[in-house]
Amino acid sequence: xxxxxxxxxxxxxxxxxxxxxxxxxxxxxQKLLQWVIYLLSASQMIGTALWYFKINNLPxxxxxxxxxxxxxxxxxxxxxxxxxxxxxxxxxxGLVIVxxxxxxxxxxxxxxxxxxxxxxxxxxxxxYSISYFVKLLRDPPIDFLDRSPMFWINCAILxxxxxxxxxxxxxxxxxxxxxxTQMVMWGIHAILNMARFFLFSIALWVKEKR
Amino acid sequence: xxxxxxVEILSIxxxxxxxxxxxxxxxxxxxxxxxxxxxKQQKEQRALESSHQKDLLxxxxxxxxxxxxxxxxxxxxxxxxxxSTSKLYIGQLLDKSEDQEKKLLxxxxxxxxxxxxxxxxxIAQNLRPAVLENMGLVAxxxxxxxxxxxxxxxxxEFTYDHEALLAxxxxxxxxxxxxxxxxxxxxxxxxxxxxxxxxxxxxxxxxVYKDDGIGFDPGRQAKKHAAKGLGLLNIESRLALxxxxxxxxxxxxxxDISLVVPNDLTNISENEH
Numbered sequence: 001x002x003x004x005x006x007x008x009x010x011x012x013x014x015x016x017x018x019x020x021x022x023x024x025x026x027x028x029x030q031k032l033l034q035w036v037i038y039l040l041s042a043s044q045m046i047g048t049a050l051w052y053f054k055i056n057n058l059p060x061x062x063x064x065x066x067x068x069x070x071x072x073x074x075x076x077x078x079x080x081x082x083x084x085x086x087x088x089x090x091x092x093x094g095l096v097i098v099x100x101x102x103x104x105x106x107x108x109x110x111x112x113x114x115x116x117x118x119x120x121x122x123x124x125x126x127x128y129s130i131s132y133f134v135k136l137l138r139d140p141p142i143d144f145l146d147r148s149p150m151f152w153i154n155c156a157i158l159x160x161x162x163x164x165x166x167x168x169x170x171x172x173x174x175x176x177x178x179x180x181t182q183m184v185m186w187g188i189h190a191i192l193n194m195a196r197f198f199l200f201s202i203a204l205w206v207k208e209k210r
Numbered sequence: 211x212x213x214x215x216x217v218e219i220l221s222i223x224x225x226x227x228x229x230x231x232x233x234x235x236x237x238x239x240x241x242x243x244x245x246x247x248x249x250k251q252q253k254e255q256r257a258l259e260s261s262h263q264k265d266l267l268x269x270x271x272x273x274x275x276x277x278x279x280x281x282x283x284x285x286x287x288x289x290x291x292x293x294s295t296s297k298l299y300i301g302q303l304l305d306k307s308e309d310q311e312k313k314l315l316x317x318x319x320x321x322x323x324x325x326x327x328x329x330x331x332x333i334a335q336n337l338r339p340a341v342l343e344n345m346g347l348v349a350x351x352x353x354x355x356x357x358x359x360x361x362x363x364x365x366x367e368f369t370y371d372h373e374a375l376l377a378x379x380x381x382x383x384x385x386x387x388x389x390x391x392x393x394x395x396x397x398x399x400x401x402x403x404x405x406x407x408x409x410x411x412x413x414x415x416x417x418v419y420k421d422d423g424i425g426f427d428p429g430r431q432a433k434k435h436a437a438k439g440l441g442l443l444n445i446e447s448r449l450a451l452x453x454x455x456x457x458x459x460x461x462x463x464x465x466d467i468s469l470v471v472p473n474d475l476t477n478i479s480e481n482e483h
Contacts, residue, residue, distance in 0.1 A: 141245070185220070
């Protein structure tokens with residue numbers, strides 16, 4: 001399980017490499033995803049460095065999911081513009097960010113795992129992702145889905161956040177448990193994280209075809 | 211909290227995570243399958259529409275050809291026969307006439323009759339080329355080339371290494387396309403020479419049409435006139451019926467067009483030259 005967690009920690013290199021290779025031919029959706037990759041890579045590297053120097057890296061968990069949510073909200077705002085009122089996604093995202101800041105200041109200190117905030121972010125992203133699929137059901141696309149970066153991003157979000165939702169929800173409850181239990185929990189998270197990075201890599205690699 | 215309780219909670223967590231992941235995967239799989247089915251349905255519908263349009267086009271062109279055949283027959287059998295008979299009477303009138311002035315007038319009328327008979331033959335021939343009916347595409351193109359060469363407006367060179375292995379109706383479509391191309395050259399190209407080449411290209415028939423006129427760019431033509439001219443549309447419609455393709459080669463001077471039509475090996479026996 002340790003090796004899975006280690007591989008997962010460095011798998012951000014794959015989508016990062018693809019953003020470098022395809023830097024001149026990325027479309028608007030892929031360009032936004034590129035920023036998510038930069039954010040995840042930076043937080044992964046900073047997190048590892050802080051852990052190496054035995055500094056608490058949990059404050060990162062209070063910040064990067066919010067930036068990730070903000071970037072994905074821009075993507076979904078564009079993808080779901082015909083499904084919702086244009087203010088729904090910015091309002092919902094703003095509400096989650098305000099709640100998360102409130103949570104970090106008054107409920108869960110920045111030095112503990114921000115399970116409330118990250119669970120809420122996961123829930124909102126799952127709703128966006130399912131809404132995107134519902135939209136596909138209502139307006140069947142004429143383009144090839146497997147060539148659409150947004151489809152792969154949506155798959156990555158649905159698989160990663162659906163799987164991780166319960167892990168995040170019970171994380172603070174499980175943290176004081178035995179090392180083996182924690183290993184299983186974060187091992188599963190690592191597998192989901194790997195799936196996310198693979199799917200993000202596909203999203204960055206494909207070229208939209210009509 | 212005991213070891214047992216910890217295992218129980220972990221099991222619940224594992225079931226929850228697995229359940230959510232399986233659900234997410236199921237949704238994604240459903241969409242991939244749904245999309246594939248939808249695309250297949252759209253493809254089938256498009257094929258059906260295209261086949262229906264092809265049938266309509268075929269029926270329309272067939273009725274056009276039938277009408278041409280009827281007019282050609284009427285011209286040849288009725289008007290042609292009447293003119294020939296009246297020419298005989300004029301001949302008799304010429305023999306019996308003694309007045310020199312009248313004789314000259316009758317001779318003029320006789321010449322006019324001859325011209326009329328020849329014109330009607332030409333029109334009937336253009337409407338439904340008998341050579342094509344009886345001797346096939348190569349002979350019909352040769353006859354067309356001869357006809358134009360006799361006019362001395364321009365020279366038509368025709369080379370071939372292959373007899374078209376096409377059903378008669380398909381040969382007629384190809385012949386009409388060639389007529390349309392020649393008409394375009396005569397009307398717009400200001401050319402001096404036309405070169406027609408009929409060759410075999412694998413299982414297909416390749417017809418290359420070149421002239422040394424001012425040339426044309428089909429893309430620019432379409433932009434200029436918002437839509438393609440009737441002639442080009444006519445060519446493309448007939449070609450669609452033949453399941454063929456057309457390629458306009460980019461030339462600064464002259465026209466260079468290549469048509470490829472699949473040979474109809476099942477309908478006609480091979481007749482190599």
